[in-house]
Amino acid sequence: MHASAATGDVGDPTHPTAPSDLLGALEGVEGWFSPDQVARLAARAAAVQRGGRIVEIGSFRGRSTIAIARSAPPGVEIVAIDPHAGNDRGPQELDGFADAAAEDHDIFLANLERAGVQDRVTWLRRFSLEALADVAGPVDLLHIDGAHRFRPARNDLRNWGGRVAPGGSMLVHDAFSSVGVTAAIGAELLLSRRWRYVGRSRSLAEYRREPVIGRAHVRNVARQLAELPWFARNLAVKALLAVRLGRVARALGHDGETWPY
Numbered sequence: 001m002h003a004s005a006a007t008g009d010v011g012d013p014t015h016p017t018a019p020s021d022l023l024g025a026l027e028g029v030e031g032w033f034s035p036d037q038v039a040r041l042a043a044r045a046a047a048v049q050r051g052g053r054i055v056e057i058g059s060f061r062g063r064s065t066i067a068i069a070r071s072a073p074p075g076v077e078i079v080a081i082d083p084h085a086g087n088d089r090g091p092q093e094l095d096g097f098a099d100a101a102a103e104d105h106d107i108f109l110a111n112l113e114r115a116g117v118q119d120r121v122t123w124l125r126r127f128s129l130e131a132l133a134d135v136a137g138p139v140d141l142l143h144i145d146g147a148h149r150f151r152p153a154r155n156d157l158r159n160w161g162g163r164v165a166p167g168g169s170m171l172v173h174d175a176f177s178s179v180g181v182t183a184a185i186g187a188e189l190l191l192s193r194r195w196r197y198v199g200r201s202r203s204l205a206e207y208r209r210e211p212v213i214g215r216a217h218v219r220n221v222a223r224q225l226a227e228l229p230w231f232a233r234n235l236a237v238k239a240l241l242a243v244r245l246g247r248v249a250r251a252l253g254h255d256g257e258t259w260p261y
Contacts, residue, residue, distance in 0.1 A: 045072040048072055066111065144170065150183045158188055197224050
């Protein structure tokens with residue numbers, strides 16, 4: 001479950017690398033969040049202005065949460081939402097992990113404390129739709145790494161995405177990697193005229209809330225469709241790993257035995 005040399009590329013080459021002190025704070029914190037994904041998320045968190053709000057859906061053991069909390073300026077509200085209910089826990093872990101989830105929650109809180117950010121984060125142990133009423137007002141940065149099945153993923157994009165303020169950013173993990181998340185993106189974002197696709201760091205896709213009209217809309221759709229070959233390749237890698245043919249997956253450029261993320 002540790003971040004590894006997962007496959008993919010960076011769609012926006014201008015985003016910075018993660019600072020060494022941030023990567024040091026994340027050392028030993030489990031999660032499917034690679035250093036380049038940490039860098040993109042950290043950069044967007046750092047850009048939120050004082051008085052703004054960051055919402056994360058799906059925190060697992062706190063790897064991405066810590067990256068946000070150590071990067072956001074003082075005065076930015078940070079809300080982390082995760083039911084830690086034992087479902088949608090990780091790759092091929094959809095249900096039946098209640099005991100592990102309870103441990104995840106305890107480790108999540110311990111990791112926040114160890115990183116010195118426990119006082120910066122408001123954590124809600126609730127499902128994302130239930131938590132809508134607990135967060136008032138617009139969101140400046142939304143990070144979604146919640147349930148990966150189509151319906152809940154689409155609900156997060158639609159309901160929480162609708163809370164993102166104009167000019168704000170939405171980062172979606174496992175985009176063009178998970179079937180459910182990618183299908184939800186196709187349903188909610190592909191043809192949208194209010195979300196511009198910025199790029200991706202491996203499977204962490206970035207969208208910005210701004211008008212996309214005319215030729216810009218056509219280009220925006222085309223840029224997202226251009227990710228489909230990478231999506232198909234990820235599905236092939238997963239199929240090979242499922243039947244324990246990781247060595248064959250290396251022929252597709254996959255490095256390691258972990259699920260591509």
